[in-house]
Amino acid sequence: MVNLFRRFIADTDRCTVCNAQPEDILHAVWGCEALENVWSQLSWARSSVAIPPGDFSNLFAHFLQDFLNAQDPNPISTQLPTSVQWRPPEPNQxxxxxxxxxxxxxxxxxxxxxxxxxxxxxxxxxxxxxxxxxxxxxxxxxxxxxxxxxxxxxxxxxxxxxxxxxxxxxxxxxxxxxxxxxxxxxxxxxxxxxxxxxxxxxxxxxxxxxxxxxxxxxxxxxxxxxxxxxxxxxxxxxxxxxxxx
Known part of the structure; x- marks a missing residue:
């Protein structure tokens, strides 16, 4: 609705369901009060996002990280190594x-x-x-x-x-x-x-x-x-x- 309003196609950017906030993507899939009954059925969804997300990508990042953590309780580290020069192994290795x-x-x-x-x-x-x-x-x-x-x-x-x-x-x-x-x-x-x-x-x-x-x-x-x-x-x-x- 926000995009339609910006293009002068719609008369208002307000959500047609709750009529309380602008209807952007985040509001449509998460923020609208009409969705509370839907998301409340999924306890993991609300508990995984303790702070309201700032935008849709932020919300997606929360869920993606939650999903990845669920796949492997001890995920393999992907951090870059700190050493920048070859080091010999331990003695006798x-x-x-x-x-x-x-x-x-x-x-x-x-x-x-x-x-x-x-x-x-x-x-x-x-x-x-x-x-x-x-x-x-x-x-x-x-x-x-x-x-x-x-x-x-x-x-x-x-x-x-x-x-x-x-x-x-x-x-x-x-x-x-x-x-x-x-x-x-x-x-x-x-x-x-x-x-x-x-x-x-x-x-x-x-x-x-x-x-x-x-x-x-x-x-x-x-x-x-x-x-x-x-x-x-x-x-x-x-x-x-x-x-x-």
Whole structure:
């Protein structure tokens, strides 16, 4: 009614039901006294909005947050990490950083993994090219899966896996693989990581993942699969050194 009044189509902007307030969207779905009997049947609705919302988007935000909280009583944090530089793992543990790259020109993608010990020394690294998956998220999930299998091949038992796509890390940590189109890959990660004595999956800033990213992109140069053991590509050695400087 408010919009009709502003366009000179209606003679008044007042609600035709209660005739007490202007009839905007918020009033029509929430504020009108005629709706009190409707909303009072839903105790969660009134209790979730203790303070009258200022506009419709504010009301929607209240309900959306209430819905999300109801889905998971202990939601996974999506806050950005505070660290902006790679940190070594705890003594006698290892850290595997993974990343993916997409090459649209060749309809392919690539995975990069670097695993280092608690002193920052490279235990192993790899770069592999793969056919282009359907989504970018699937590229990152495959990179994580490759990182886990690589750690097992190196006979490591306590590993922290780090990636820079928060949605992928949250998907892995959610424990509900069936909710995702790439759930079968998450299941592979669960199965493989179960053979480790201890592992964790963490989201990090891109600056903490600056070795894995160029490793993935190296696959565009022609080698479909390249592995380094206790070493890394010469051009990436300065990046490794800067992480522990």
């Amino acid at each position: 290892y850290k595997a950083n993974f990343d993916g790259a997409v090459f649209q020109s060749t309809n392919s993608a690539a995975l990069g993994v670097v695993i280092r010990d608690w002193q920052g020394a490279v235990i192993g690294a790899l770069s592999v090219r793969i056919p282009l998956p359907q989504t970018v998220a699937e590229v990152e999930i495959l990179a994580c899966c490759k990182a886990v299998s690589f750690a097992l091949e190196l006979s490591l038992r306590e590993v922290v896996f780090e990636g820079d796509v928060v949605g992928v890390i949250n998907a892995i940590k959610s424990g509900t693989a069936e909710h995702f189109s790439f759930g079968h890959i998450i299941d592979d990660i669960y199965h493989s990581s179960s053979h480790l004595n201890r592992c964790d999956f963490c989201f990090v800033n891109c600056s903490c993942n600056k070795v894995a990213d160029p490793l993935a992109k190296k696959a565009k140069e022609g080698n479909d699969f390249k592995v380094w053991l206790e070493d890394i590509s010469t051009d990436l050695a300065p990046l490794v050194a800067s992480d522990v400087a």
